[in-house]
């Protein structure tokens with residue numbers, strides 16, 4: 242279980258208050274969506290939850306482990322063990338092939354069978370391509386493979402379809418859901434798209450750095466059932 | 470518009486280099502021009518010997534500092550523009566897509582010449598400020614006092630010409646670098662495609678090893694700049710120590726100070742560009758859970774070999790340069806100064822160099838580790 246308690250964060254010496262006392266819980270294996278308008282603080286919150294950044298005050302727990310009290314080394318170890326990331330801007334290593342980009346994740350978990358995942362996202366014939374030679378949808382699929390190759394227990398996604406058109410966007414979401422079904426990791430996705438939120442088990446709606454409401458979907462939809 | 474005056478001011482390295490070059494050349498050349506009026510008026514044969522030696526030293530110092538520093542400034546400028554274009558390829562691609570011609574965009578790069586104008590103008594001014602002291606220390610007993618005159622040709626040669634030349638160079642280089650397909654620039658492709666002699670991809674090579682090799686192979690220009698900075702460090706420090714013997718002590722001291730300032734400046738500039746152009750990759754690795762040590766070593770560690778090569782070449786270069794200059798410039802002078810390779814200076818410089826290089830790398834790595842991964846990833 243992931244638990245955030247009273248998270249506050251501001252920038253520019255406290256003048257820009259981005260997160261105001263956010264608390265929530267996410268169950269193991271759950272698919273949670275953090276929904277909110279652009280600039281509402283979603284990405285900031287996600288990087289605090291995932292140990293990329295520290296809050297000004299408040300705590301984040303994974304089970305009994307408090308990651309907000311860890312030093313840099315422990316935090317790096319934690320990310321290595323537990324989390325995977327998928328970002329809107331991909332952040333692939335531009336000078337390495339698809340194969341080696343995915344291997345970046347795989348080596349962290351000593352995963353020797355990572356090429357299976359590349360096959361599963363449909364990129365078996367692109368192993369040797371560089372990211373700049375791929376379409377947006379293909380690049381995002383490399384990111385999925387890279388994140389999953391390290392066998393994360395929690396997958397964080399920041400607007401994973403933000404740069405994609407409807408068709409590729411749905412396809413990417415579908416790949417992600419298939420993988421989730423297979424491996425049953427916890428998934429936390431940030432989006433401004435209320436349609437995508439209908440796919441989640443739990444929705445956390447954020448407005449100007451505060452939780453507006455938290456609700457559960459009784460019957461989550463698939464990537465092809467939601468509007469766009 | 471993408472290129473602004475601020476970008477030009479960021480070229481502190483070039484400002485410093487051009488300042489130093491012009492500073493030294495101003496008072497030496499001015500002295501040379503003023504003192505050469507005395508030629509023919511001197512009759513005492515002993516004084517003629519001293520006089521000839523001094524004129525040779527002035528010529529010698531100007532040729533070495535001016536020539537060497539001009540070369541450094543050229544390389545720095547080209548490198549900076551290359552980094553700038555690579556780092557802004559998306560913005561520049563958008564301008565091209567909107568219909569700005571390569572020439573029109575390239576013309577904006579003329580603003581980089583302003584840093585040279587600034588450096589040379591400051592150097593010229595400061596050169597004049599200390600000129601009375603230089604004249605006093607250089608005046609030979611028995612010769613009439615030499616009056617300082619202003620030489621307009623120096624103003625043109627040391628300020629106007631370099632500024633214009635550097636602007637033209639910046640525009641010309643930018644024009645060549647911009648002649649690439651818009652689609653490539655928009656996708657953020659930087660280096661031209663390395664089709665031939667691509668480093669073979671080893672199918673089973675672990676990620677960290679692959680990263681080490683490919684980072685080096687894909688960034689030849691950075692490897693070159695690091696090697697070049699180390700070349701400068703090695704050459705300038707060793708050369709300026711030798712100048713303590715070859716030039717007058719006072720001048721030697723000035724040149725040594727300049728040598729150290731420049732050596733440090735180029736090294737800082739090179740390491741900063743190295744880190745800056747790799748920080749995103751390091752951050753991605755850190756986000757995924759590679760330690761700072763793993764990420765920075767694979768990304769930065771490979772450059773050690775280039776640093777050492779640069780240092781070695783610099784050592785040879787400064788020896789050959791001084792040897793040739795001493796032999797040529799002092800050819801007709803009776804009092805030829807002794808010049809031999811200084812082994813102890815070599816080892817001391819090497820030791821200082823190694824400590825300095827490692828310290829700078831460590832400093833930047835630690836400074837970088839203080840920035841959160843999110844911040845690095847979000848700034849484009």
Ligand SMILES: Nc1ncnc2c1ncn2[C@@H]1O[C@H](COP(=O)(O)OP(=O)(O)O)[C@@H](O)[C@H]1O
Pocket residue numbers: 252253257259277278279280281282283284285286844
């Ligand atoms: N490093 C930073 N420095 C200053 N302000 C920041 C920084 N990161 C985010 N912000 C500000 O915090 C607010 C929320 O940003 P973000 O979390 O990225 O929002 P979202 O992901 O919901 O669009 C924005 O107003 C943004 O300008």
Ligand SMILES: [Mg+2]
Pocket residue numbers: 283284285399
């Ligand atoms: Mg965001």
